[in-house]
Amino acid sequence: MIETLLAVRDLAKHYPSQGTTLRILENISFDVAKGEVVGLVGESGSGKTTIGRAVLRLIEPTSGTVTFDGTELTTLSAGEMRRQRPRMQYIFQDPFASLSPRMTIGEILTEGLKIQKIGTAKEREERARKALEHVDLPADAYNRYAHEFSGGQRQRVGIARALALAPEFIVADEPVSALDVSIQAQVVNLLRELQQRLGLTMLFISHDLAVVEFICDRVIVLYLGRIMEIASSEDLYASPQHPYTRALLSAIPMPDPDAKADRQILKGDVPSPANPPSGCVFRTRCPVALEACAGAVPALREVAPGHFKACIRDDLG
Incomplete structure (x- = not known):
């Protein structure tokens, strides 16, 4: 237990x-x-x-x-x-x-x-x-x-x-x-x-x-003072579910200089905590943001056993 x-x-x-x-x-x-x-x-x-x-x-x-x-x-x-x-x-x-x-x-x-x-x-x-x-x-x-x-x-x-x-x-x-x-x-x-x-x-x-x-053992991914994703280390690195997590992981240096990294460059700067974006705080830099992302703050929901993400999209798994 x-x-x-x-x-x-x-x-x-x-x-x-x-x-x-x-x-x-x-x-x-x-x-x-x-x-x-x-x-x-x-x-x-x-x-x-x-x-x-x-x-x-x-x-x-x-x-x-x-x-x-x-x-x-x-x-x-x-x-x-x-x-x-x-x-x-x-x-x-x-x-x-x-x-x-x-x-x-x-x-x-x-x-x-x-x-x-x-x-x-x-x-x-x-x-x-x-x-x-x-x-x-x-x-x-x-x-x-x-x-x-x-x-x-x-x-x-x-x-x-x-x-x-x-x-x-x-x-x-x-x-x-x-x-x-x-x-x-x-x-x-x-x-x-x-x-x-x-x-x-x-x-x-x-x-x-x-x-x-x-x-x-587990990892909590933060962006602008909010949790974007929580998962075991194994699950997070093998199958990141949030677009922000994917961008972070893509920036890890690869030991093989000949390997081609699928680097995801985030546009713009982190917004000010004095004026955070409405809805999902990551939406202004998210490469797959939808209009709906500007609405309510996405809840942190379980998408797999022990794996949680704060994103309205279900097509990123």
């Missing part, structure tokens, strides 16, 4: 801006099962990072609910939410900006434990050193500073910081996008190995669909 750890329902995030409203997220609903890795993909401005931060209440959603292991997070007080923090951690995108240059690695890794009043000083050090082992960093890293490490090693420190609190759920926000290509695969392999060994549940945010295919 699949046990849901995270349930997001009708999540929205709006910001006032110069007399108008930026609708960054609208009507976002999905579940994440225990032990599952779910990917969030889409172009810049699609709302991926906003979802990651909203589900952990690093920012407050405008409306909607986020339920973690049976507890509704959006109604908790600051104190109650603080007690939930050790169970939910965040891996940041930038390994350079996310680590204090004034703190040793040991101080960085034990900071969260101190805030949560977990263990004695000796026990906190033991947990931090164990976290360094998990990410394959040497023991002497504990007393060194972030500037002494490469970008890939710093991201390992960021992962260790999350692991030190023994979380059940991790939001990994573009964890390899700031790294050299030669290092990305090492960090992705590490995350996958840790997820399997420690039984972690993960929300993995990325614009790199090749990485998402490797690490994620």
